[in-house]
Amino acid sequence: KNEVEQSPQNLTAQEEEFITINCSYSVGISALHWLQQHPGGGIVSLFMLSSGKKKHGRLIATINIQEKHSSLHITASHPRDSAVYICAVGTDKLIFGTGTRLQVFP
Amino acid sequence: DAGVTQSPTHLIKTRGQQVTLRCSPKSGHDTVSWYQQALGQGPQFIFQYYEEEERQRGNFPDRFSGHQYPNYSSELNVNALLLGDSALYLCASSFSGNTIYFGEGSWLTVV
Numbered sequence: 001k002n003e004v005e006q007s008p009q010n011l012t013a014q015e016e017e018f019i020t021i022n023c024s025y026s027v028g029i030s031a032l033h034w035l036q037q038h039p040g041g042g043i044v045s046l047f048m049l050s051s052g053k054k055k056h057g058r059l060i061a062t063i064n065i066q067e068k069h070s071s072l073h074i075t076a077s078h079p080r081d082s083a084v085y086i087c088a089v090g091t092d093k094l095i096f097g098t099g100t101r102l103q104v105f106p
Numbered sequence: 107d108a109g110v111t112q113s114p115t116h117l118i119k120t121r122g123q124q125v126t127l128r129c130s131p132k133s134g135h136d137t138v139s140w141y142q143q144a145l146g147q148g149p150q151f152i153f154q155y156y157e158e159e160e161r162q163r164g165n166f167p168d169r170f171s172g173h174q175y176p177n178y179s180s181e182l183n184v185n186a187l188l189l190g191d192s193a194l195y196l197c198a199s200s201f202s203g204n205t206i207y208f209g210e211g212s213w214l215t216v217v
Contacts, residue, residue: 004148033206041194042210043149086148091203093139093162096148 003027006087006097013104019074021100023087026068033094034061034072035086043086046072077104110135110209112197118215119187127182127212131199135207137161138180140172141196143211149196155180184214192216 004025013019023032034046047054047061049070054061058077063070074081082103088094111130119125131138137156141149151164155174174180178199184191197209 031203035208040210041143041196041213043196043198043208045205045207048205088148092137092154092200093151093164094141094149094198094206095151096141098148 002097003095004087004089004097006085006100008100009098011100011102013077013102015078015104015106017077017104019077019081019102019104021072021085021087021102023070023072023097024068025070025087025089025095027089027095029068029089030091031089032063032070033088034059034070035088037084037086037099046085074102079104079106110197110199110207112195112209112212114212115210116213116215118217121187121189121216123187123216124183124185125187125214127184127195127197127214129180129182129197129199129209131178131180131197132207135199135201136178137200138174138178139198139200139206140180140182141198142166142191143194143196145193152182152195187216189216 036044049063058075060073084099086099087097113128139154140152143149153163158174169185171183194211196211200206
């Protein structure tokens with residue numbers, strides 16, 4: 001069993017849909033990261049959380065430390081949100097989930 | 107501010123050869139980590155450099171080595187390349203455990 005599990009693995013949505021991606025982890029953590037990776041390979045850090053909730057534009061990330069669970073929400077999804085979303089835990093040495101491939105269609 | 111820059115972006119090497127990948131961290135960042143991402147997989151931690159020393163290492167053989175220079179830039183060296191070393195190699199930089207910034211990666215193909 002992986003230390004960081006994400007669901008779903010693949011997600012297809014229509015534009016404007018509300019999207020949720022889930023992440024569960026089995027290790028003790030100091031921080032959890034949500035990352036976005038486009039087909040070209042580069043990774044962009046979306047959020048770094050250690051508790052509670054963060055919001056940036058249409059993106060919202062929450063974390064429940066007791067349940068070892070985090071969610072990434074995208075409100076009013078858009079085709080440009082299509083990418084792989086990766087959950088990772090740690091600060092110095094990140095342990096990554098395998099990612100959720102999101103496709104948003106017009 | 108240039109962010110994290112990596113070079114080269116793509117390269118092809120033959121089995122048994124050696125490769126050096128380079129990374130310049132984001133301005134003000136002193137910690138550099140390297141990750142290997144095989145196709146369809148999540149990145150795997152190779153090692154991390156801080157103050158020119160390897161601070162942590164993942165489960166990678168000694169064929170993988172690195173270096174950090176006084177200006178915080180870093181190199182990843184892989185010796186005796188195997189077909190299985192074909193992957194995207196990502197460099198990430200940070201400062202004091204704050205937000206991590208990733209480069210665009212170096213795509214290595216071993217033939």
